Amino acid sequence: MSTKITKPSILPGFMELTPREQVAFNNVYDVIRRNYESFGFLPIDTPIIEKSEVLLAKTGGDTEKQIYTLTKGSTEMALRFDLTVPLARYVAQHMEEIAFPFKRYQIGKVYRGERNQRGRFREFYQCDVDVIGNGALSIVNDAQIPSTIYKIFKELGFDNFKIRINNRKILDGFLRSLNIDNYIEVLRVVDKIEKIGEAKVREELEEYIITSEGIDEVIKFITIEGSNEEKIQFLKNSSVTNERFLEGVEELETVNKYIKAFGIPDKNYVIDFKITRGLDYYTGTVYETFLDDYPEFGSVCSGGRYDDLAQFYTDKKLPGVGISIGLTRLFWSFMESNIIDLDSNSLIDVLVIPMDEDFDYGIEVCNQLRQSEIKVDIYLEGGKFAKKMKYANKLAIPYVIIIGEDEKTSNKILLKNMENGEQQLVSTKECISILNSR
Amino acid sequence: MSTKITKPSILPGFMELTPREQVAFNNVYDVIRRNYESFGFLPIDTPIIEKSEVLLAKTGGDTEKQIYTLTKGSTEMALRFDLTVPLARYVAQHMEEIAFPFKRYQIGKVYRGERNQRGRFREFYQCDVDVIGNGALSIVNDAQIPSTIYKIFKELGFDNFKIRINNRKILDGFLRSLNIDNYIEVLRVVDKIEKIGEAKVREELEEYIITSEGIDEVIKFITIEGSNEEKIQFLKNSSVTNERFLEGVEELETVNKYIKAFGIPDKNYVIDFKITRGLDYYTGTVYETFLDDYPEFGSVCSGGRYDDLAQFYTDKKLPGVGISIGLTRLFWSFMESNIIDLDSNSLIDVLVIPMDEDFDYGIEVCNQLRQSEIKVDIYLEGGKFAKKMKYANKLAIPYVIIIGEDEKTSNKILLKNMENGEQQLVSTKECISILNSR
Numbered sequence: 001m002s003t004k005i006t007k008p009s010i011l012p013g014f015m016e017l018t019p020r021e022q023v024a025f026n027n028v029y030d031v032i033r034r035n036y037e038s039f040g041f042l043p044i045d046t047p048i049i050e051k052s053e054v055l056l057a058k059t060g061g062d063t064e065k066q067i068y069t070l071t072k073g074s075t076e077m078a079l080r081f082d083l084t085v086p087l088a089r090y091v092a093q094h095m096e097e098i099a100f101p102f103k104r105y106q107i108g109k110v111y112r113g114e115r116n117q118r119g120r121f122r123e124f125y126q127c128d129v130d131v132i133g134n135g136a137l138s139i140v141n142d143a144q145i146p147s148t149i150y151k152i153f154k155e156l157g158f159d160n161f162k163i164r165i166n167n168r169k170i171l172d173g174f175l176r177s178l179n180i181d182n183y184i185e186v187l188r189v190v191d192k193i194e195k196i197g198e199a200k201v202r203e204e205l206e207e208y209i210i211t212s213e214g215i216d217e218v219i220k221f222i223t224i225e226g227s228n229e230e231k232i233q234f235l236k237n238s239s240v241t242n243e244r245f246l247e248g249v250e251e252l253e254t255v256n257k258y259i260k261a262f263g264i265p266d267k268n269y270v271i272d273f274k275i276t277r278g279l280d281y282y283t284g285t286v287y288e289t290f291l292d293d294y295p296e297f298g299s300v301c302s303g304g305r306y307d308d309l310a311q312f313y314t315d316k317k318l319p320g321v322g323i324s325i326g327l328t329r330l331f332w333s334f335m336e337s338n339i340i341d342l343d344s345n346s347l348i349d350v351l352v353i354p355m356d357e358d359f360d361y362g363i364e365v366c367n368q369l370r371q372s373e374i375k376v377d378i379y380l381e382g383g384k385f386a387k388k389m390k391y392a393n394k395l396a397i398p399y400v401i402i403i404g405e406d407e408k409t410s411n412k413i414l415l416k417n418m419e420n421g422e423q424q425l426v427s428t429k430e431c432i433s434i435l436n437s438r
Numbered sequence: 439m440s441t442k443i444t445k446p447s448i449l450p451g452f453m454e455l456t457p458r459e460q461v462a463f464n465n466v467y468d469v470i471r472r473n474y475e476s477f478g479f480l481p482i483d484t485p486i487i488e489k490s491e492v493l494l495a496k497t498g499g500d501t502e503k504q505i506y507t508l509t510k511g512s513t514e515m516a517l518r519f520d521l522t523v524p525l526a527r528y529v530a531q532h533m534e535e536i537a538f539p540f541k542r543y544q545i546g547k548v549y550r551g552e553r554n555q556r557g558r559f560r561e562f563y564q565c566d567v568d569v570i571g572n573g574a575l576s577i578v579n580d581a582q583i584p585s586t587i588y589k590i591f592k593e594l595g596f597d598n599f600k601i602r603i604n605n606r607k608i609l610d611g612f613l614r615s616l617n618i619d620n621y622i623e624v625l626r627v628v629d630k631i632e633k634i635g636e637a638k639v640r641e642e643l644e645e646y647i648i649t650s651e652g653i654d655e656v657i658k659f660i661t662i663e664g665s666n667e668e669k670i671q672f673l674k675n676s677s678v679t680n681e682r683f684l685e686g687v688e689e690l691e692t693v694n695k696y697i698k699a700f701g702i703p704d705k706n707y708v709i710d711f712k713i714t715r716g717l718d719y720y721t722g723t724v725y726e727t728f729l730d731d732y733p734e735f736g737s738v739c740s741g742g743r744y745d746d747l748a749q750f751y752t753d754k755k756l757p758g759v760g761i762s763i764g765l766t767r768l769f770w771s772f773m774e775s776n777i778i779d780l781d782s783n784s785l786i787d788v789l790v791i792p793m794d795e796d797f798d799y800g801i802e803v804c805n806q807l808r809q810s811e812i813k814v815d816i817y818l819e820g821g822k823f824a825k826k827m828k829y830a831n832k833l834a835i836p837y838v839i840i841i842g843e844d845e846k847t848s849n850k851i852l853l854k855n856m857e858n859g860e861q862q863l864v865s866t867k868e869c870i871s872i873l874n875s876r
Contacts, residue, residue, distance in 0.1 A: 047561050054444055088446075375478070382576065
């Protein structure tokens with residue numbers, strides 16, 4: 001009976017890595033998770049499938065078109081398209097059990113049926129941290145969140161990156177002081193200045209701001225230069241007096257003060273009035289993060305403060321502040337720029353290679369190494385020696401232990417460094433101390 | 439403008455944990471992952487959505503009815519219902535890049551629209567390890583897989599558990615020697631003996647075995663008592679001579695020998711001819727694992743050897759052996775039996791509680807503790823002292839550091855043990871050494 005062969009392939013827009021790449025991916029994942037946890041964020045893991053009426057409680061916009069829906073019986077379901085909507089639902093649902101301020105992180109896959117294009121994925125990991133207050137939430141949280149991000153990118157090996165910070169209230173208030181009504185639209189245009197350039201922004205602003213003096217003032221405001229302290233001083237010297245503006249300035253000043261206290265060096269954050277985050281979701285502090293040497297990645301980590309997380313699920317006022325790393329996209333960018341080192345990420349330290357098919361001595365060596373916390377595997381297949389060595393090479397395993405008749409008789413092992421080819425006949429105990437002293 | 443409130447809830451059959459439960463869940467997850475990796479299994483992470491034609495290449499049975507399908511444009515897609523089919527597709531698709539034997543693990547969510555009942559989930563984690571050979575695969579792998587499982591359940595805190603092992607070829611061969619043709623059906627019946635009892639099995643066997651002597655022989659065979667060595671001796675003394683039987687006996691003998699070599703104590707594994715794994719998928723060694731003190735959990739970890747992993751995707755012969763832990767179900771069972779300790783799983787060691795809203799000194803203490811690898815959080819909200827302490831209590835944080843005016847002036851901190859209520863005024867340095875010496 002011959003079996004019909006189906007061509008093995010995956011859907012376009014889905015990322016699938018080789019095992020070696022996956023090890024590197026998991027390393028990044030672990031750095032993010034470990035840092036989130038070390039700042040006291042608690043994990044949650046919501047279902048990937050939820051009721052459509054819940055996921056789509058806030059409808060509208062492009063998102064809805066991108067949503068994967070499914071039906072079973074009379075139940076309409078959808079795959080989550082972010083981790084914020086499930087968080088809102090989770091908090092509203094479990095209000096009574098949650099200790100506020102609720103610091104949670106979630107790392108998980110989300111789904112968007114976007115147009116298929118390079119570097120865009122339909123299934124991707126988001127890594128979110130948020131702090132949610134019940135009724136109120138201290139502005140100092142807005143300073144702690146960036147310090148989590150700082151630690152993560154430092155640990156990932158980056159020195160040169162900038163967390164850009166702004167406060168939506170400042171630009172809102174400033175625009176209102178100019179009697180510009182469509183300030184949401186103006187913010188959207190302003191946000192694009194780095195992408196499309198000043199000239200194009202001026203052109204687009206003409207739709208919302210009548211006088212060229214008005215446009216000049218906006219451009220001057222958002223492109224102001226200087227140190228973070230000078231920028232804050234500039235705001236404090238401003239003649240703008242509306243409440244929203246003053247509130248924003250005070251918040252930004254507090255955030256700036258405590259960001260320093262949390263230990264972020266000056267070179268790694270900058271107040272930038274151009275950052276507005278296009279979404280009307282954010283109401284105060286906003287963040288974007290750029291790697292200085294890889295501007296083409298765009299913002300690798302964005303977020304901000306919102307007044308009300310869960311208005312579609314509860315009457316309770318739940319202000320919060322959060323930030324999100326798009327891990328799949330970030331890792332893809334790392335690979336595109338050859339930042340990921342695939343040659344030194346073997347999960348195991350050493351491979352035991354028995355020359356023949358009597359495995360007792362080899363397994364004994366394995367057991368002893370495992371007891372000393374050395375990560376070891378044993379090659380259990382037959383075949384030529386060269387084939388076995390090729391396997392170790394292909395997996396980039398740093399050491400092999402070769403066990404032949406001589407080794408068994410002398411109760412020794414031949415330890416070979418795969419990088420420089422050096423080998424030495426040693427006891428298992430000596431081998432353990434060599435591997436542990438690397 | 440008032441917002442329409444949607445009732446926050448999730449679909450039935452989906453598990454969602456509290457953050458504290460999630461911490462405990464992640465601990466189990468981490469134990470499994472760490473042990474899989476320490477045995478040299480490499481991670482893969484396949485998409486949750488795949489092409490229907492690929493996922494359903496091997497059709498039929500109840501599984502298909504349970505599958506979640508979705509459509510976008512003309513593409514028919516489905517959610518994966520296990521991790522074995524994706525593995526088969528992955529190996530067939532990436533044959534050229536994979537180093538064989540391919541040792542992979544995958545931990546991920548799978549989906550089955552099962553009938554809604556207690557302890558059954560529609561979204562659940564599977565944790566799979568498999569070794570796949572290209573053309574052939576050493577039988578010694580069948581002995582290493584259980585040692586991974588042994589390490590995992592030991593680390594999860596269990597001493598009394600048994601990995602039950604059998605080899606399908608033995609019972610196949612034995613039944614053929616009795617001229618029983620429908621041996622697949624007989625295996626299915628035999629597999630149920632612990633659930634339904636001997637009398638019921640005898641009754642069901644009557645359909646396939648004509649003589650009561652035949653039934654006696656089968657029952658006698660599958661219920662043979664004795665040590666593992668006695669059981670193997672019993673097989674070797676048997677008068678059955680067909681090749682399949684002899685092959686099975688030789689394999690089981692080798693597996694038994696190397697299981698000992700890999701360090702599994704006698705009390706934690708047992709040869710059991712009743713274990714057949716109902717699926718026709720398995721062709722050699724089969725495993726089930728039972729916790730002695732919790733027989734009601736059923737098998738917590740099952741698997742076996744198969745001749746041909748990916749026959750629906752490639753002509754290449756890919757034998758393998760693997761085992762799977764149903765993590766969601768297992769964790770649910772742990773919770774039902776109160777095995778999980780939720781009172782001592784705080785992610786952070788200590789919470790800094792500033793008495794007023796000047797956070798500088800508190801943040802400085804935080805930074806110093808973090809540099810010494812102590813997991814610390816700082817309470818940034820206003821409010822009464824009692825409210826702050828209640829927060830620490832609710833999260834089961836073992837220590838708090840209280841910072842008031844006196845502490846700031848004297849450059850000290852008040853460290854309070856939340857378990858016994860003891861508190862002491864110490865320097866940050868002393869605090870670090872106290873917390874590190876716990």
